[in-house]
Amino acid sequence: xxxxxxxxxxxxxxxxxxxxxxxxxxxxxxxxxxxxxxxxxxxxxxxxxxxxxxxxxxxxxxxxxxxxxxxxxxxxxxxxxxxxxxxxxxxxxxxxxxxxxxxxxxxxxxxxxxxxxxxxxxxxxxxxxxxxxxxxxxxxxxxxxxxxxxxxxxxxxxxxxxxxxxxxxxxxxxxxxxxxxxxxxxxxxxxxxxxxxxxxxxxxxxxxxxxxxxxxxxxxxxxxxxxxxxxxxxxxxxxxxxxxxxxxxxxxxxxxxxxxxxxxxxxxxxxxxxxxxxxxxxxxxxxxxxxxxxxxxxxxxxxxxxxxxx
Amino acid sequence: xxxxxxxxxxxxxxxxxxxxxxxxxxxxxxxxxxxxxxxxxxxxxxxxxxxxxxxxxxxxxxxxxxxxxxxxxxxxxxxxxxxxxxxxxxxxxxxxxxxxxxxxxxxxxxxxxxxxxxxxxxxxxxxxxxxxxxxxxxxxxxxxxxxxxxxxxxxxxxxxxxxxxxxxxxxxxxxxxxxxxxxxxxxxxxxxxxxxxxxxxxxxxxxxxxxxxxxxxxxxxxxxxxxxxxxxxxxxxxxxxxxxxxxxxxxxxxxxxxxxxxxxxxxxxxxxxxxxxxxxxxxxxxxxxxxxxxxxxxxxxxxxxxxxxxxxxxxxxxxxxxxxxxxxxxxxxxxxxxxxxxxxxxxxxxxxxxxxxxxxxxxxxxxxxxxxxxxxxxxxxxxxxxxxxxxxxxxxxxxxxxxxxxxxxxxxxxxxxxxxxxxxxxxxxxxxxxxxxxxxxxxxxxxxxxxxxxxxxxxxxxxxxxxxxxxxxxxxxxxxxxxxxxxxxxxxxxxxxxxxxxxxxxxxxxxxxxxxxxxxxxxxxxxxxxxxxxxxx
Ligand SMILES: [Cu+2]
Ligand SMILES: [Cu+2]
Numbered sequence: 133x134x135x136x137x138x139x140x141x142x143x144x145x146x147x148x149x150x151x152x153x154x155x156x157x158x159x160x161x162x163x164x165x166x167x168x169x170x171x172x173x174x175x176x177x178x179x180x181x182x183x184x185x186x187x188x189x190x191x192x193x194x195x196x197x198x199x200x201x202x203x204x205x206x207x208x209x210x211x212x213x214x215x216x217x218x219x220x221x222x223x224x225x226x227x228x229x230x231x232x233x234x235x236x237x238x239x240x241x242x243x244x245x246x247x248x249x250x251x252x253x254x255x256x257x258x259x260x261x262x263x264x265x266x267x268x269x270x271x272x273x274x275x276x277x278x279x280x281x282x283x284x285x286x287x288x289x290x291x292x293x294x295x296x297x298x299x300x301x302x303x304x305x306x307x308x309x310x311x312x313x314x315x316x317x318x319x320x321x322x323x324x325x326x327x328x329x330x331x332x333x334x335x336x337x338x339x340x341x342x343x344x345x346x347x348x349x350x351x352x353x354x355x356x357x358x359x360x361x362x363x364x365x366x367x368x369x370x371x372x373x374x375x376x377x378x379x380x381x382x383x384x385x386x387x388x389x390x391x392x393x394x395x396x397x398x399x400x401x402x403x404x405x406x407x408x409x410x411x412x413x414x415x416x417x418x419x420x421x422x423x424x425x426x427x428x429x430x431x432x433x434x435x436x437x438x439x440x441x442x
Numbered sequence: 443x444x445x446x447x448x449x450x451x452x453x454x455x456x457x458x459x460x461x462x463x464x465x466x467x468x469x470x471x472x473x474x475x476x477x478x479x480x481x482x483x484x485x486x487x488x489x490x491x492x493x494x495x496x497x498x499x500x501x502x503x504x505x506x507x508x509x510x511x512x513x514x515x516x517x518x519x520x521x522x523x524x525x526x527x528x529x530x531x532x533x534x535x536x537x538x539x540x541x542x543x544x545x546x547x548x549x550x551x552x553x554x555x556x557x558x559x560x561x562x563x564x565x566x567x568x569x570x571x572x573x574x575x576x577x578x579x580x581x582x583x584x585x586x587x588x589x590x591x592x593x594x595x596x597x598x599x600x601x602x603x604x605x606x607x608x609x610x611x612x613x614x615x616x617x618x619x620x621x622x623x624x625x626x627x628x629x630x631x632x633x634x635x636x637x638x639x640x641x642x643x644x645x646x647x648x649x650x651x652x653x654x655x656x657x658x659x660x661x662x663x664x665x666x667x668x669x670x671x672x673x674x675x676x677x678x679x680x681x682x683x684x685x686x687x688x689x690x691x692x693x694x695x696x697x698x699x700x701x702x703x704x705x706x707x708x709x710x711x712x713x714x715x716x717x718x719x720x721x722x723x724x725x726x727x728x729x730x731x732x733x734x735x736x737x738x739x740x741x742x743x744x745x746x747x748x749x750x751x752x753x754x755x756x757x758x759x760x761x762x763x764x765x766x767x768x769x770x771x772x773x774x775x776x777x778x779x780x781x782x783x784x785x786x787x788x789x790x791x792x793x794x795x796x797x798x799x800x801x802x803x804x805x806x807x808x809x810x811x812x813x814x815x816x817x818x819x820x821x822x823x824x825x826x827x828x829x830x831x832x833x834x835x836x837x838x839x840x841x842x843x844x845x846x847x848x849x850x851x852x853x854x855x856x857x858x859x860x861x862x863x864x865x866x867x868x869x870x871x872x873x874x875x876x877x878x879x880x881x882x883x884x885x886x887x888x889x890x891x892x893x894x895x896x897x898x899x900x901x902x903x904x905x906x907x908x909x910x911x912x913x914x915x916x917x918x919x920x921x922x923x924x925x926x927x928x929x930x931x932x933x934x935x936x937x938x939x940x941x942x943x944x945x946x947x948x949x950x951x952x953x954x955x956x957x958x959x960x961x962x963x964x965x966x967x968x969x970x971x972x973x974x975x976x977x978x979x
Contacts, residue, residue, distance in 0.1 A: 166900035170888035173820055187817040188887075195807035202778060203800055209781040210788075210796070213717070221718040221944075222783035231723065234775045235768060242764045245814060250757055252816035257753040304505060304896055312503040312899050321899045323503060343750075348591040349683060351748060351823060355889040359819035362749045364684060365590065366677020369750035386748075386823040386891045388584045390591060391511040394894030 164356045165320065165382050174355065177381060177402070179374040181358030183252035190248065194241055256359065259372045262340035266331065267291075270343075270350030270363035270385065273392035277331045280342070282412065289419035290412065296395050297326040304395060318380075325382040330399035334408035335375045343369045348390060354383030354400050362387055375402040456958040466561070469553035471538050472956060476854070477560050478535025479847070483923075485527030485567065486840075490916050492520035497878075497912035500905050505896050513895035514582035519574070521585030522601075525701065526608045527567050529835065532843045533704040534559075534615050537643045540850060541619060543949035543956060544637045546628025546965045551621035559614040566607035573597035584893060586694070587661065589675040589686050593668045602665045609654040616647035616654075623647075628948070630967030634728070637947055637973055638721065641728045642707030645735045649696045649703070652739075657693040660686060684749050691742035699738045701835060703731055705802075705842035706773055709795050711947070712849050713777050714973060716792035717784030718944035722776045724974050730769035730776075737766050747818045756815045763813040767806070774803050789942070790864030794845035797872045798838060805833030808883065823893075826886025832879045837872075844871075844922065851929055852937035856955030859929035863921060870918035877911030946973040 164177055172192075175185045213219045265280035271293075278291035296304075300323055303310040315323035333339055343352050345363040353360030356379075361371045375381075383398040403411070457473065458464040468474055495516045499507045508516070538556065542549055550556045573580040578596015581587070592598065623644045627636070636644075663674040663686070673679025675686045706727075714721045721727060743751060743759040751759075777799050786792070808830040812818050821827060844867075852858050881904035886892075890901045897905065937954040951971060952960045 166888045166890070166898060168900050168903055170900065171884045173887045184817045184820045187814050188811065188820070191811045191814055191817065195810065199803070199807065202774060202803065206778050206781065206796070206799065209778065209784070210786065213781065213784045213786050215718070215785040215787045219785045221785040223720070224783065225720045225722050225724065227722075227779070230775075230779070231726065231772075235772060238768050238771045242767060245810075246761055246764055249760060249814040249816055253753060253756050253760070256816060256819070257756075306505040306507075306509055308504070310504075323898050324896060325898050348594065349588060353823075353891070355820060359816075360748050360822060361819075364677075364749065366682070367684065367750065383889070384891050384894070388514070388588070388591065388893045390594065391509070391514060391582075393514075394510065394891070394896050 164379055165325065166355075176358045177356040177375055177377050177379060178358055179376060180252075180256060180372075181356060183255065184358050187245075187249060187252060191245060194245070256371070259340050259370045262338045262372055264334070264337055264339045266333070266339060266341050268341050268343045268352050268363065270345040270347075270352065270389070270396075272347050272390050273385070273396040275327075275331075275350075275352070275385075275396065275398060276346075279412070279415075287412070287416065289421070290415045292329050294327045294329045294331065294399070296324070296397060297322070297328055300324050300326055300397075301395070322382070324395060325384070325397050325399070327397055327399045330380070330401040332401045332403060332408060332411050333375065334405045335378050335402045336405060338372060338374045341371045341373070343371065349387050350385045350389045350396070351387035352383075352398060353386040354381050354398055356381040356383075357400070360386045375400075378402050378404055467557065469549070469557055470958060471542050471550045471553070471556065472854075472958065474550075474556050474560050475535045475537075475539030478531045478538060478563075481560070481563060482528050482532035482535060482843075483926075485523050485531070487919070488571070489520050489523035489528055490919065492516045492523065493912065494916055496520065497909040499895055500897070501909040502906060503897055503899050503902050508895070510895045511579070511582055514584075514893070515574070515580040517893055518581045518584055519570075522570060522581070523567070524835075525585065525697070526605075527563075529701045529839050529843070530608075530612065531563060533643075533646075533701070533839075534612075536639075536708070536843070536846050536850075537615075537619055537704065539854065540949060541622055541640055541643060542626070543853075543952065543960060544640050544947055545623065545626065545631050546948050546961045546967070547622055547626035548959065548961050550618050551626055552618045555614050556618050559611045559618065562607050562611040562614075566604045566611065569600050569607070570604035573600045576600070586687075586690060587664060588690075589664060589667060589683055592664060593675075598664065598668045602661045605661050606658055609658045612650050612654050616650040619643055619647040620651075628961065628964040628967055631948075631972075634725070635967075635969070635972055635974055637707070638710035638724070638727050638731075639704070639707030642703045642705075642710075642731050645731050646700050646703045649700050649735055649738065653693040653696045653700075656689060657697075660689040660693065663689075684746070687746050687749060688742065691745045692739075694745065695742045696735075696738040698831075698834070699734060701839045702802075703735065705798070705839050706731060708842040708846040708849075709777060709798050711973070712791050712795040712845055713780050713799075715849070715942050715944045715946070716789060716795075717781050717786050719780060719784035720946075720973065722779035722782075723772075726772055727776055730772045733769045734766060737762060737769075741766065744813060744815075744818070747815045748822045760813060760815045764810065767810050767813075770806055774799060774806070785944075787943075789848075790859075790861060790868055791845045791849035793865065793868045793872075794841050794848065797868070798841045798845060801833055801837030801841070801872075801876075805830055805838055808833065821886060823891055824886035825882040825890045825892055828892045829879050829882035829886060832882070836879070837875055841871075847926075849942075850949070851926075852941045853949060853952075853954050853956055855930050855933075856937055856953075857929055857933035858935040858937050859925050859933065863925045863928070867918060867921040867925060870921065871915060874911045874915035874918055878908055878915050879911070881905075881908045881911075946971065948972070 173185050173188050175182055264282045267278040267280050269276040274293050274295035276293050279287040281287055299315050303312055303315055312323040317326055343361050343363045345365045350363040351360050352363055357373045361369050379402055381400045385396045499513055576597055581597055581601045582595050583592035666672040667674055673681040675681045675683050710721055710727055741763045744763040812821050848864055885901055885904050890897055939954050940950050
């Protein structure tokens, strides 16, 4: 948040609420998961997710404004300058004043939009100062999460696969005869948006994700976090989030990755810090190497850390 | 000498009566133009039938009709057929038919090559479409063919060779168009008196020659990665999967302008005709096309904002992309200004042209939104993008092709099409295309990824609306076929040479239907007869 940009809690909010008011009304700013008849993007649940949301609303407002002017002029022309109303064609083909105006005004609007967007890009690119690292690996057709470090300490042996839940998987088979509407979790329809084991993370913590893939390109996308990042074999991408509200945030793989591309959802469960630490301790205890197998386990323990080098 | 004279004399009789000789061995720009247009129409329906499968499967949540892999084959083939088989050949067909007529040339500069350019296409598409029936199945990795996924599927070789053939055809067609425009204009037809359509094709042809070899290179590297053990895009072998995307989109972005610049040309012919007023800012229109073409080479990575580009690259490609809004805006404002102060009538070509201006602009708006990289982190690879490029390509490129067909059809056939059924076709198309694509904006914003065969029930309502729009839009195009058949064989109403009251330009000075050979003697150019003869700016 150095040069320009939309400050998540900044003064621009007032202006934005004016522009995006009607849209936010349709979209509902507190929603995290898709709702029937949803018309607009949502505000999301992370510190940064307000950036694309507000940029979207401002740009949409600008487009609607220009659209009203241009299409309005067209419709007036179509009404006034009809041959059937006796209109006689004029001969002019030039108007320097107008041409200067409609070249410079868009430039000014674009500079404004570019200024806001550049600030958002800069803040997104800053992955420093994170308190936690999670390695995300895309596979055909599931995700793997490895917890690399938390509050400066490396984490060993906490990593798991996360794939489509069984009920969705059975329902989605061709001619399964099962009703997608019946796939419910906590009163919410989670058809194709639920997994067997969610990624658990703490709220109020800057989390760095290092994202890669094991076979083809995937893309890790949770709309409530405000971004997607491609998971590419041989390349490690970095991104960050700081989730503000506890909740369950759902997303999907966003890059075509083969036949089950539509069936590898992402679920992020954001919990209060204390609860997360408790969960993490449990996981570590459950996965800790047994004393008898101490020697080989030490060798294995370096593996997740190495995965972070790229 | 004597032989040449006899030969010439023989040609003057008109079209050969033997069907095979006339169509398969044709060197006549009008017949080859017709072949291209008929081919494009056939491909439009084949590609459209794939779209119907897609919309049918997406009609409601759950898989009802096809397996996910087949769904991916459908999305991939739909795009390849529509882009390379329908839209591009349709514009080449329009160019073939109209460019010589508009600049007063007797034919294309290289008539035999013209024949070859066309006849490569049926073979390319036979090869591509045959993969649907092959053991490996059709390509299913998306029309963008990103490795490593594209290399997992079968039929890589057929796909690559089909693209090579299309590329050769496009490059030869482009060379022909450039040679024709630069060398064969009638005396007095200065470059800056040419119709905007001819200008748009001249610039498009240069774009094609510049980028088709790049695509050929990219797919050849795919081929060697797949079959010859190279590792251009294989990370495990020291290659880079993202390299492919850079090369592909260096082709891909100019490619989308290859599909829209001739559309700009078409609309710039139609609106002045039916507004009975010369085009506003002729030189600005030409300059805008040229600057859009130039910018198209430096914006490719806006398709790659989510691949993890460095900050500097994201910023550069975002700014360059946003810049395109300026010349595009100039074009839209100039079309509206052409209408302002005119004396308008609303025949079918004009209706499609007006719909083009409005709906293409909506596609431009969503394009501007997509250019904002942080927002694109959300939009990318969602239905918002699908909505965007269908507004640009269907209500943009395809509508302009339809508009051009209605506009020049009386010149081609010598008979008027049915205005009533033309308007039926228009109103059905314009309503259902919006029912089809507008809700897809909402789906994308709500979080539905593209290229998925099934979805959460929250996306059900708009998908069902979109599918209904899709079926009816598809059915509406049958009206178009009916109108065409009637205009070619059934219509009793003879077209005049001028056809439209406000029509200007050399193509309207020849009889309707245009005789087999035209402008064998270069016309004497009278500036009043040209659409842009007296235009100073
Ligand atoms: Cu995936
Ligand atoms: Cu592009």
